[in-house]
Amino acid sequence: METTIEKTPKSKSSPAALKDVKKETFAVEGMSCAACAASVESMLGAQKGVSRAAVNYAGKSVLVEYDPQQIGFPQMQKAIHDIGYEIIADPEAEREEIEKREREAFQRLKTKAMWAIALAFPVMIIGMFFHHTLPGANWIMLALTIPIMLWSGASFFKNAVKQARHGTANMDTLVALSTGIAFIFSSFNTVYPQFFLQRGLEAHVYFEAAAVIIALILLGKVLEEGAKSRTSGAIKKLMGLQPKTVRVFKNGMETETAIEEVQLGDEIGIRPGEKIPVDGVVAQGSSYVDESMITGEPAAVLKESGAKVFAGTINQKGSLRITAEKVGRETVLGNIIRMVREAQGSKAPIQKLADRISAIFVPAVLGIAILTFVIWIVAGGGFTHGMMAMITVLIIACPCALGLATPTALMVGIGRGAEHGILIKDAEALERAFKINAVVLDKTGTITNGKPDVTDVVWNEQFLKNNPHEKDFLKSVILSAESPSEHPLAEAVVRFFKMENVATIDAEKFESITGQGISATFENEEFFIGNSALLKSQNITISGELLKIAQELSQAAKTVIYAANSRDVFAIIAIADTIKGTSAEAVLNLLKSGVDVHMLTGDNEYTARAVAEQIGIKHFKAGVMPQDKANYIKELQKNGNVVAMAGDGINDSQALAVADVGIAMARGTDIAMDVAAITLIQSDLRHVASAIRLSKATVSTIRQNLFWAFIYNVIGIPLAAGILYPVNGFLLNPMIAGAAMALSSVSVVTNSLRLKTVKV
DSSP: OOEEEEEEEOOTTSSSSEEEEEEEEEEEEOOOSHHHHHHHHHHHHTSTTEEEEEEETTTTEEEEEEOTTTOOHHHHHHHHHHTTOEEESOTTTTHHHHHHHHHHHHHHHHHHHHHHHHHHHHHHHIIIIITTTSTTHHHHHHHHHHHIIIIITHHHHHHHHHHHHTTOOOHHHHHHHHHHHHHHHHHHHHHOTHHHHTTTOOOOOOHHHHHHHHHHHHHHHHHHHHHHGGGGHHHHHHHHTSOSEEEEEETTEEEEEEGGGOOTTOEEEEOTTOBOOSEEEEEEEOEEEEOHHHHOOSSOEEEOTTOEEOTTOEEOSSOEEEEEEEOGGGSHHHHHHHHHHHHHHSOOSSOOHHHHHHHHHHHHHHHHHHHHHHHHHHTTOHHHHHHHHHHHHHHHTOTHHHHHHHHHHHHHHHHHHHHTTEEEOOHHHHHHHTTOOEEEEEIIIIIEEEEEEEEEEEEOHHHHHHSSSOHHHHHHHHHHHHTTOOOHHHHHHHHHHHHTTOOOOOOSEEEEETTTEEEEEETTEEEEEEOHHHHHHTTOBOOHHHHHHHHHHHHTTOEEEEEEESSBEEEEEEEEEEEOTTHHHHHHHHHHTTOEEEEEOSSOHHHHHHHHHHHTOOEEEOSOOHHHHHHHHHHHHHTTOOEEEEEOSGGGHHHHHHSSEEEEETTSOHHHHHHOSEEETTOOTHHHHHHHHHHHHHHHHHHHHHHHHHHHHHHHHHHHHTTTHHHHOOOOOHHHHHHHHHHHHHHHHHHHHGGGGOOO
């Protein structure tokens, strides 16, 4: 249960100036469709004291803002229980049990779908090809359809009854009514065919319609549940960044303590390789700390006494003792977890079109079916004709095409994207991606490669002429001197010279000079490698030409390292987080398509400006923290932009969740990929534009499918009701209605398959 308390102004009519508004996230069990989510949301929203309720159907949770003075959890729980659902007060405490129940429910759903498909297939074959030739065909189809109706499809009927009790209807209602009436009608005609035969009518059966519809919709639910189950991993992984226990020092004693019991002011020991559990300040020791999950920057940061550290960051090789300043939900990591949870639980800007249609369509179809029966009776058409017309209306209005319209297009569109390295998580992203007019890019790991690399090595040719040492020996000096160092820049130098197959030599002496670099002795000569402060402290000269080159490299946002003996600099090495070769082209493609491009980075202004200028970005902001990124995106959204955010780090997860469409680079963190709606496998920014193009094609196909599925009903339902009967005596045969229903589904699937030809 995630809880925050805010002070919010009361209305003018309220006697109090302020009220306490409590925010809590509850787990919800029992939701089977988007309409269920709407029921939970509307019921909670209607309770006295609740100011807002937002259901995250994919995450099976609800975020509630309420006044604890007016309503508590027991009252909310009762209100939700009364409409057939359950909310859980502390989902984290019961997480394992909830996940176990979800796994069991998903396995049951898959089993039911498998058996429904297996049983529906022979029913379909018999109904289409052997109905009049196979002895006892109707009885065989009845026997095969009974387990589909009573076991595989039982949830549709239970949910329909649940909705009916509260005066609502959803897609389950249509499925239950159409398949239920078709089954009952068919069973009646199998057991007592004389009823219609004696009246000169054929006793039709529609077992195949009932069986196939349930099988197909169950298959769709399996696919939907499989996709939804992947959306809950981000919060778990964020919480996994915080260790469960820590070593606390009190009164000279070290004790293993649960993270929940850590208090402000506690002194905590951090060994090499351990995650830092709280926000705090270094009390003892020094080490490099990997803060990339917070800042997004690749280089580890030196932490010495007095330096601030953050929960979730990773201590590298040294040992630290820190004093806790913020714990639990108050840490930077805790705030990221809370913001991601709230962003994921917020309402989608565009609701599922099929659910919007069905909200009107379902009661309309029910009304038309009843009205059809009444009109036939009143007009003297007789009970038999009236019943058959009503059944025909319900059969032809079966929402199979509506139910297939979105998932089939998504399956093909998502598959097409996957072929080109674009993984799309859900329809929600596709509904918005084609409207994107602003893209926000993280710098490190998104625009750049995300790690420091040697970009330039410039040798002092005059030194080489006047010195007995050969260049190969000096390369070995640099490699051997840097190899023992723990500094990330030293690792880049070592990586570079090892790729050149440079040999190492043994140092006679090695010394680390804090904040400046290192010194090492080879063949009785002392060498220095480090920054300009090291040169100054050792009174080492640098030629004017070499100094000019070093300044130019620095202006290009590169870090310059100097290699020297005790008198002169013999080489300068430039290190930078290099820009990906495709980034400039990707930015140009986005700008050409009318999309504004923005860059955000935790790096300094100087580096940010240099990178932005190199790839053609006009809008950028440097020195930003995770919350700043999210706020920047919110500001763009306030100005009417539909914003995509592309990033690769934990520090980007909050912004990825807030953006209309989050795009993660697959070489980044798992958390970024879990939060994002789209993942680019190849970490190639050119695929951002490709994802937008694919989304346009897929959304267009979904809308076409929904249009034709709806138009099919608009035309088919009046024909089924007998609107042409007074004109020319035409009355739609229920068997033809069943075939038309099947044809509508085939047309939707065929239209979706056209996405295979889309050029990404």
